[in-house]
Amino acid sequence: MKYKLIALDVDGTLLNDDHELSQGTIETIRMIAEQGTEFVLCTGRAPVSSIPFMRQIGLGGYVITHNGAATVNVRTEEIIYEFALNPHGLEPYMEYCRNNKVHFDVNTTFGLYVENAAGLNQEALDMYHKFLMEPHDLPSWAEFNEPIVKFTIAGMPEQIERVYADWSEWPQAFNMLRSGDLFIDLMHKDASKGSALQKLAEKRGIPAENVMAIGNYYNDLTMLTFAGLGVAMENSPEEVKAAADAVTASNNEEGVKLALQKYCLEEQLRIR
Structure with a gap:
């Protein structure tokens, strides 16, 4: 599979407007993860309000939190790195x-x-x-x-x-x-989702062209433009859509699931 690391924004992207994670999205993520792809939530939320979604899906790995200011190990809750401000x-x-x-x-x-x-x-x-x-x-x-x-x-x-x-x-x-x-x-001036995602990709030995990112808002721009494939949600502002490589359905229409199926599972689904 081309994409070895997939970064997902949470609010307005992974979750619908009722802050729910659909079962279809969970199953699609699990299917891709079983093939060896790593997932990371990349969110403005804190670890305490983002790690539970990783555990709900059944994933380990990392969460990039506070819009890139802190990256945390899901299983141990160890801080991998953080950008401290003055x-x-x-x-x-x-x-x-x-x-x-x-x-x-x-x-x-x-x-x-x-x-x-x-x-x-x-x-x-x-x-x-x-x-x-x-x-x-x-x-x-x-x-x-x-x-x-x-x-x-x-x-x-x-x-x-x-x-x-x-x-x-x-x-x-x-x-x-x-x-x-x-x-x-x-x-901190150097803190952003894009810079944190780049650091994590380097730590995991994954080049940018093998990174996919999905988001919906201005704070997602840096990760969408860093990733080899940046996908904006249909509910994104026009400037975010313009900066992305592709646009998927809205967060209320399982846009993450559809994007993952299209770009990560299309060949497998055709075989089935």
Whole structure:
């Protein structure tokens, strides 16, 4: 099989809009994995909310999390590598958020921190619990025992658009990503899904032409363009589709399953 490593985005790609993973997609992934192809989830999620999908499918290997800022072994939960950012550089962004009533959180590879966790409203708690995350009170920088890998804001689309426009005019000390209609992430300048996927491919001895990636949003662009075959979902913005090599059906129409069948199982299915 040509593709030895396949990277899959999670939300808007692998999962449908109800955050479900279809049985048909699971079976297709298992069939390809049994032939020796490695799968890696490449997501903005944390390990705690992405590793369960790998275990549901029955896969080991790795997850690339926090939009490329941390790569973790699925079976041992060992951190393979992470891009730590300078927390002091976040202070102007935090002040902006406080002044403009923008919700933010600070992430280590496994932890998530907010100001006044006990005071979070139910909407914010529901958002975190949907991603299997439990927010903790944000300590001082000196009290962090683990590197900080991501700073995230969340809000309604019009608020996110306004913040993105404002921050785009600032000197760019971080990699600023639109990771969804409701989110903006700040990470280390060198952190991205594409750079993390490249590191993993090199670690596994797999050249780019034998890598396939499937995604649906702006934070997927770097991995779609790194991979020998980059596939965008039908529910992707037009700029993402234009950057990809191919387009599959939407996440609500099992687009991942259809792409995997077309590019990885077509010959086997014809034989059957």
